[in-house]
Amino acid sequence: MPVPPDTAFAVAALLLGLIVGSFLNVVVYRxxxxxxxxxxxQAAEIEGREPEAQAPFNLWMPPSRCPSCAAPxxxxxxxxxxxxxxxxxxCATCAVRISPRYPIVEALTGALSLWTALHFGFGIAGAGALxxxxxxxxxxxxDADTTLLPDSMTLPLLWIGLLLNLDSTYVPLREAVIGAxxxxxxxxxxxxxxxxxxxxxxxxxxxxxxxGALGAWMGWKMLLPIVxxxxxxxAIIGIVxxxxxxxxxxxxxxxxxYLAIAGFAALLYGHPLLELLGQA
Numbered sequence: 001m002p003v004p005p006d007t008a009f010a011v012a013a014l015l016l017g018l019i020v021g022s023f024l025n026v027v028v029y030r031x032x033x034x035x036x037x038x039x040x041x042q043a044a045e046i047e048g049r050e051p052e053a054q055a056p057f058n059l060w061m062p063p064s065r066c067p068s069c070a071a072p073x074x075x076x077x078x079x080x081x082x083x084x085x086x087x088x089x090x091c092a093t094c095a096v097r098i099s100p101r102y103p104i105v106e107a108l109t110g111a112l113s114l115w116t117a118l119h120f121g122f123g124i125a126g127a128g129a130l131x132x133x134x135x136x137x138x139x140x141x142x143d144a145d146t147t148l149l150p151d152s153m154t155l156p157l158l159w160i161g162l163l164l165n166l167d168s169t170y171v172p173l174r175e176a177v178i179g180a181x182x183x184x185x186x187x188x189x190x191x192x193x194x195x196x197x198x199x200x201x202x203x204x205x206x207x208x209x210x211x212g213a214l215g216a217w218m219g220w221k222m223l224l225p226i227v228x229x230x231x232x233x234x235a236i237i238g239i240v241x242x243x244x245x246x247x248x249x250x251x252x253x254x255x256x257x258y259l260a261i262a263g264f265a266a267l268l269y270g271h272p273l274l275e276l277l278g279q280a
Contacts, residue, residue, distance in 0.1 A: 005121075005122040006117075006118075006121045006122050008122070009117050009121065009122035009126060010114055010117040010118050012117075013113040013114055013116065013117035013126075013130060014110050014111075014113060014114040014117075015110075016113065016130075017109045017110035017111070017112065017113025017114065017130070017134075018080035018081065018106055018107075018109065018110035019080060020109055020113070020134050021080060021105050021106035021107070021108065021109030021110055021137075022078065022080045022102075022106050024105055024109060024134065024137055024138045024141075025101075025102050025105050025106070026059055026064070027059060027138045027142075028105070028138055028141040028142050028145065030057070030058070030059055031059070031138075031142060031150055031152070031153075032142060032145065032146045032148055032150075033057065034057060034058060034059075035148070035150060037054060037057060040052070064078065066091045066093060066094060066096065068091060068094050068096040069091065069093050069094035069096070071091065071092070071093035071094065074092075077092055080103070080106040080107075080110070081103045081106050081107050081110075084098060084100070084102060084103040085103070105137070105141065108137065109133075109134065109137055112133055112137070112264070113130055113133065113134075115268075116129045116130055116133050116267075116268070117130065119268050124164070124169055125169050125170065128160075128164045128169060128170075129267060131160065132157070132160075132161070132217055132263075132264075132267060133264060133267075135153060135157045136260035136263055136264055137260070138153065139153055139154070139210065139256055139260055140256055140257040140260035140261070141257075142256075143206070143254040143255075143256030143257055144254050144256070144257050147204065147254050148204075148206060149204065149206025149207065149209065149210055149256050150206070151206070151209065154206060154209040154210050154212075154213055155209065155213075157210075157213040157216075157217075158180055158209065158212055158213040158216045159216075160217075161176060161180070161213060161214075161216030161217035161218075162176055162177065162180065162216045164217070165216070165217070165219075170217055170218055170219070171218060171219035171221075171222075172219070175219035175220055175221065176215070176216050176217070176218075176219055177216075178215075178219070178220040179212075179214075179215025179216055179217075179218065179219040179220040179221075179222070179223060180212045180213070180215045180216035181212070181215075182215055182220045182223055183208075183211035183212040183213070183214060183215030183216070183220075183223055184208045184209065184211065184212035184215075185208075186211065186223060186227065187203065187207050187208045187211050188208050190202070190203070191203055191208070203255050206256065207255045207256060207259065210256060210259050210260075210263075211223070211226065211227070211259060214226055214259070214263040214266070217263075217267070218263075218266055218267060218270060221274060222266045222270050222273075222274070225262070225266050225270065225273040225274065226259065226262045226263055226266050227262075228262075229258075229261070229262035229265060229266070229273075230255065230258035230259045230261065230262035230263075231258070233258045233261060233262065234253060234255060234258040237253075237258075238253045
C-alpha cells in the first residue's frame with residue numbers, strides 16, 4: 001500500500017527538522033561572530049588601518065570542534081539528539097560538559113517541523129512554512145543570546161514571503177506588500193514614540209524588519225494578533241524574570257523571540273485568532 005503524500009511529508013519534515021536543527025545550532029553560534037568580524041574589518045577600513053588577518057570563519061569553516069580541547073566532532077558524534085544522549089552530554093575526548101541547548105534546539109526544530117507539516121500537508125504552503133519556521137527558530141535564539149536580528153536573515157525572509165505570495169500561497173500579494181510595509185512602520189512608530197517620551201530606545205531596528213517579514217508572509221490583517229501575542233508574552237515573561245530576580249529592571253529584554261513565537265502561532269492558527277478579534 002503506497003504511503004499517503006501527507007504522511008510521507010510529515011515523516012520527512014521530522015527527520016529533516018532534526019538535521020536542520022543541528023545546523024541551526026551552528027548558525028546561532030557562528031553568525032553573530034561573523035558579524036562582529038565584519039564590523040571589525042569595516043571599522044579598520046574607516047579608520048584607514050589594515051584589517052587584521054583572520055583565519056576563515058563562516059558557517060562551514062572551520063569544521064566543528066570541542067571549544068575546550070579542540071577535538072574534531074566526528075560524524076557519529078553529530079547525530080541530532082541521539083549523540084548528546086549517547087555521550088551523556090559530554091565531549092568524547094575531554095569529558096567537558098556540552099550544553100543541553102544543542103539537543104533542545106534539534107528536538108524543538110524536529111517537533112515543530114512535524115507539527116507544521118501535519119497542519120499544512122504536502123505542498124508549497126507546507127514547504128514554505130517549514131522555511132519560515134526554521135528562520136524563526138534561528139532568529140529567536142540569536143536575539144536571545146545577543147539582542148541582534150541579522151539583516152542577512154530578516155531581509156531574505158521578507159523577500160521569500162513576498163515571492164511565495166505571488167500566487168497567493170498564504171495571502172493575496174496586495175495584502176502581503178501592505179503587511180511588509182505596515183509591519184515595519186508599526187514598530188518604527190512605537191520605537192520613536194517610546195524614545196520621545198522616555199528618552200530611551202525600547203527596541204531595535206531588527207524587530208521592525210522581522211515584523212515586516214511576518215507581514216510579507218501573512219498579510220497586514222495578521223499584524224495585530226502577532227503584536228498582541230508577542231507583547232503579552234514579553235510582558236508576562238519579563239515580569240516573571242524580574243520577580244525571580246533573574247533580570248534587572250533596566251536590562252533590555254529581546255523582543256525577537258516573542259515575535260517569533262507569535263509569528264509561528266499566527267502562521268498555524270491565524271484565522272481563529274482573527275475571528276477571536278473580530279477581524280475575519
